[in-house]
Amino acid sequence: MKKKIILGILLLALVFLFIYSKGWYVVAKVDKSYLWASEYYQRVGSLEKLKSVSKNDALAEIITKKNILEGMIENSIINAEFSKKDLSEEHAEKIITDALSNKSSTIAEASQKLYGLKLNDFKKLILLPQAKQDILATDMEKNGINFDKWINERSREVSVKIYFLPWMWENGQLVDKSR
Secondary structure, three states: OHHHHHHHHHHHHHHHHHHHHHOOOEEEEEOOEEEEHHHHHHHHHHHHHHHHHHOOHHHHHHOOHHHHHHHHHHHHHHHHHHHHOOOOHHHHHHHHHHHHOOOHHHHHHHHHHHHOOOHHHHHHHHHHHHHHHHHHHHHHHHOOOOHHHHHHHHHHHOOEEEOOOOEEEEOOEEEEOOO
């Protein structure tokens, strides 16, 4: 009986270790959507790669892990509004395809060299969120809504829970939990 308990505990520990190593756990919840550790740490890895390639100390001050999470939260807010307004993801993908036509090999090389990302990951993590933001901003401007003002207000209204990271969401921004 004792061996079964120990074996069970070891098996459970191995499962948790596997889940942790794959990043299959939530680092934040934004309203009803989840932000996964795997994407957060992929972005952090890209930031580290960019910093090592650029050798620019000012970049380290401007872009931080905290900024990455804030950007992911903002992207989640934008995605929710994008879906709510029934805007076309295909339109966003077409914008990217058009922008990359005739230049995709150069951009693929640059994204690999600067960010350590394959072109598909670069599109998913960087280009697609920006295209969606541009489409949503254009749609809002047609209706007389200032996108920057809207995103700031929405960031204050949204429910955000942060897990396993040293920040909490307060008044539309990340603040240190230790303060």
